[in-house]
Amino acid sequence: MSTATLTIDIDALIANWRALDRMTTVETAAVVKADAYGLGIAPVARALADAGVRQFFVAVAEEGLALRRAIGPGPAISVFSGHMPGDADMLNQASLTPMINSVDQLLTHVEALPGHAFGVQLDTGMNRLGMEPAEWSALRDIALAQNPTLILSHLACADTPDHPMNAHQLAVFSEMTAGVDAPRSLAATGGVLLGPEYHFDLTRPGVGLYGGLPFVDARPVVTLDVPVIQVRDVVAGESVGYANAFVAAAPLRVATVAAGYADGLIRAMGAGATFTHAGKKLPVLGRVSMDLITVDVTTLHDMPEHLQLIGAHQSVDTVAGFAGTIGYEILTSLGGRYDRVYHAD
Incomplete structure (x- = not known):
């Protein structure tokens, strides 16, 4: 097989959800946006x-419709973007709950789908989505009279536990929702780890389910094994890859593997990244190209059929670090050419 194999460990995924659930005394939801962080919304959500x-x-809403088709009736599905123009049929057909972000969205929703469930998103300082305190104050009684399913906000700095923004947002959210009967939610993965005062009535972990930071105790969910297409000897002074970006200072054995930035292995990884085999680190040489990456395999006695990029010896966040980015970007960029294998005992 000439394409890389992306193995998704469903047992590890479920173990991570259960571990995060045990950290609280409230209900634990699951965030499966962006095709379940790139791992496949249907098998993951089921x-x-x-x-x-x-x-x-x-x-x-489009993701919500796909999710409803995958899991069927029963579980609630909430939509962070709220009620956007053109969403009404999908919200109604798939029984989706929009998280209303503004007065305009609330008016759109009650006019298009009177009596249809909704939640409310509040802006507690991130300045991204949600009603600001003054807007919420003017609309609060009207919104609460229609029994919203959830009142939520989102933490900007939860992956940095001692950041003062966390306590600030907690205080603002508590003040904005004082006396509210509706369930409340503030914590995603990082918020779960911050402690009980952030948990309220519902937590909604995302990246932690998939083995990413800041949940350092998460079980790895993703393994990426990339086939070796060709191995060659390179003598001192020869270059490897585009733009002569790497020039050998000594004789090397170089393996070319079948993946590149078209597969979500972003070009910024480049030199400094490593693959592994049996725990041994193997440096990437030169630039990541569209379909191919060149790797120094001089230290290997026998050439394996695959080299591993993500797995037991390198987490998705380690790989993200090679490119100066975060695990979220690597996960959600994993390309469509991979042979995806879902493993569960």
């Missing part, structure tokens, strides 16, 4: 639903 997840979150 497994989570079978494990007991009763509330899911997606970014947009």
Whole structure:
């Protein structure tokens, strides 16, 4: 097989959800936006639903419709972007709950779908989505009279536990929702780890389910094994790859593997990145190209059929670090050419 194999460990995914659930005394939802962080919304969400997840979150209504088709009736599906123009049929057809972000969205929603469930998103300082305090104050009584399913906000700095923004947003959210009967939610993965005062009535972990930071105790969910196409000897002074970006200072053995930036292995990884084999680190040489990456395999006695980029010896966040980015970007960029294997005992 000439394409890389992306193995998704469903048992690890469920173990991570259960571990985060045990950290709280409230309900634990699951965020499956961006095609379940690139791992496949249908198989991932079905497994989570079978494990007991009763509330899911997606970014947009189109994702919610795909999710409903995958998991069927029953679990609630909330949409972070709220009620956007053209969403009414999808919200109604798939029984999706928009998280209303503004007065305009609330008016759109009650006019298009009177009596249809909705939640409310509040801006507690991130300045991204949600009603600001003054807007919420003017609309609060009207919104609460229609029994919203959830009042939520989102933490900007939860992956940095001692950042003062966390306490600030907690105080603002508590003040904005004082006396509210509706369930409240503030914590994603990082918020779960901040402690009980951030948990309220519902937590909604995302990246932690998929083995990413800041959940350092997460079980690895993703393994990426990339086939070796060709191996060659390079003498001192010869270059490897585009733009002569790497020039050998000594004789080397170089393997060319079948993946590149078209597969989500972003070009910025480049030199400084490593693959592994049996725990041994193997440096990337030169530039990442569209379909190919060149790797120094001089230290290997026998050439394996595959080299591993993500797995037991390198986490998705380690690989992200090679490119100066975050695990979220690597996960959600994993390309469509991979042979995806879902493993569960």
